[in-house]
Amino acid sequence: MKFNVKRKVIMQKNSILFVILSAFTVFMWYFFFVPPPEQSYRQTAQSQNTAAVSESGDNKFKRADLNESDIDNIYVKEEYINIETKQYKAVLTNKGAGVLSWSVKEKNGQWVDLVFPESAPVMANFPSLTYKIISKSDEKIVFEYVSKEGWKITKTYNLSDLYMHNLNISVEKNSKTPFPQIDLKWGPGLGTDSKELKENISLTRALVYTAAKPNKLKKLKDNSEPASLCKWTAIDNRYFLAAFIPENSTDFDKILLSRLDKKHPCSVILKAAEPKDVNKKDYSVNFYLGPKGYKHLRTYDLGLEKTVDFGFFGFxxxxxxxxxxxxxxxxxxxxxxxxxxxxxxxxxxxxxxxxxxxxxAEMKRMQPVIKDIQTKYKDNPQRLKAEMLNIYKSQKVNPLxxxxxxxxxxxxxxxxxxxxxxxxxxxxxxxxxxxxxxxxxxxxxxxxxxxxxxxxxxxxxxxxxxxxxxxxxxxxxxxxxxxxxxxxxxxxxxxxxxxxxxxxxxxxxxxxxxxxxxxxxxxxxx
Structure with missing residues (x-):
């Protein structure tokens, strides 16, 4: 094996410079180019929320138009339902039967709200309309809205003591009334604690988990994904997860991604499929709202643990x-x-x-000898290469x-x-x-x-x-x-x-x- 000394020295210098420049690049990115805190998000979240709502049909009926009674209903007084358990506390509203706040409790007693105020209410259906509260408890909350045309939406939240819950949306209509568009939306963004706000936007992802085996976790980059091809959809950040898991994926048509631009957090929208030849339809969705504890997520056997990022060398x-x-x-x-x-x-x-x-250590010990050889034969590259090769062979040292x-x-x-x-x-x-x-x-x-x-x-x-x-x-x-x-x-x-x-x-x-x-x-x- 022949060693070109000059090339080796250049390679050593380039390697050192590469390591330093790589480390410096990471440092510069982390401190100067990571998107700013949620201030910019808060300034534009409302407009993004409106855009997402408009796209998903949450502020207007796409299959059934608002009538005069619906417009009067907009001005009915808003009511709140407060739920608190050992693991979480939530605030629900009768406006759209949605969620205003959902905070999870951490080991140090701190509460982390997963809903940004500018995004609320999430999981609402027609947030401009006021639902009647049929019943409420820590385990079950039932909302109902009845239209003058004869269709009715009943939303039932079945809550557990931990982080996995169920939402059932039942829609009934008469033979002459079209079905209203049923969507489930989370976002823009997913809440976290103050320590993580600086990089939260850059870490927030919209995800889908494919139904076909081998199941894969994918970032939702396009505007939509067929819901029937996915087991669930989610928004996550470094430590928290909000996931929608339909009990029957064929009940839903598309999974939509909505965001203003890359500098702002995204929303995911689960759009229900239009039922045919029926006057009643139930949509049942399990939803997870909580931390991304790897061992805990594995207990659900749904692939939710794959949202924990173990990096390129994940295994x-x-x-x-x-x-x-x-x-x-x-x-x-x-x-x-x-x-x-x-x-x-x-x-x-x-x-x-x-x-x-x-x-x-051997290379360090040989440095005086190497320096003498380099000085002695600096004007004779061929001899220098030969002498360096001899010294490496005689000392049984590999410079690499x-x-x-x-x-x-x-x-x-x-x-x-x-x-x-x-x-x-x-x-x-x-x-x-x-x-x-x-x-x-x-x-x-x-x-x-x-x-x-x-x-x-x-x-x-x-x-x-x-x-x-x-x-x-x-x-x-x-x-x-x-x-x-x-x-x-x-x-x-x-x-x-x-x-x-x-x-x-x-x-x-x-x-x-x-x-x-x-x-x-x-x-x-x-």
């Missing part, structure tokens, strides 16, 4: 999540579970790590040996990274002392509007010493670049969830210990 992320859950059962602390899982991963990749460290083992570890590390960033189970779970929520930045101390996050600082310092231990180049400019990387990573991780920073910090500390003993052993043997 590795699921394995990492299962292992994290196992260690949590042992420690009852997700922070220590992250530490233990990181240690286990380091043990599993130890052979690759040792090979990488040994190769880097320090890079390739680390590249093989990247899928594992990236899967773990993505899993920690998206696992709902880490929300509001603390580690020690000031680290109260592994899904958010640790916020050790606050100075005005500036948050001092201690874990990223410790991580950056650790990375600096790690780079100093492993840097093999004698080129001053390259050494400066290597020392800049910890600074870039510190800023990049500054607002990342502390669970991610804890993983990276633990990984760096273990790597430093391994490097120390490898270097010490090599010094004793030399």
């Amino acid at each position: 590795l992320g699921k394995i990492a999540f299962s292992a994290l859950t196992f260690f949590y059962k042992l420690t009852h602390n997700y922070g220590w579970a992250v530490v233990m899982l990181t240690v286990i991963i380091q043990i599993l990749v130890l052979p690759l790590t040792l090979k990488s460290f040994k190769s880097s 040996g320090g890079c390739l083992p680390m590249l093989l570890q990247l899928p594992i590390f990236w899967a773990f990274f993505t899993m920690l960033r998206n696992a709902y189970e880490l929300r509001n779970e603390g580690w020690i002392l000031w680290v109260k929520d592994l899904s958010a930045a640790d916020q050790f101390m606050q100075f005005g509007s500036f948050n001092l996050n201690l874990l990223p600082l410790i991580m950056g310092i650790g990375m600096f010493f790690q780079q100093r231990m492993t840097t093999v180049t004698s080129d001053l400019s390259q050494r400066k670049i290597m020392y800049i990387m910890p600074v870039i990573f510190t800023f990049m991780f500054w607002s990342f969830p502390s669970g991610l920073v804890l993983y990276w910090l633990t990984n760096s500390l273990i790597s430093m210990v391994e490097q120390y003993f490898i270097i010490k052993k090599m010094r004793l043997s030399s």
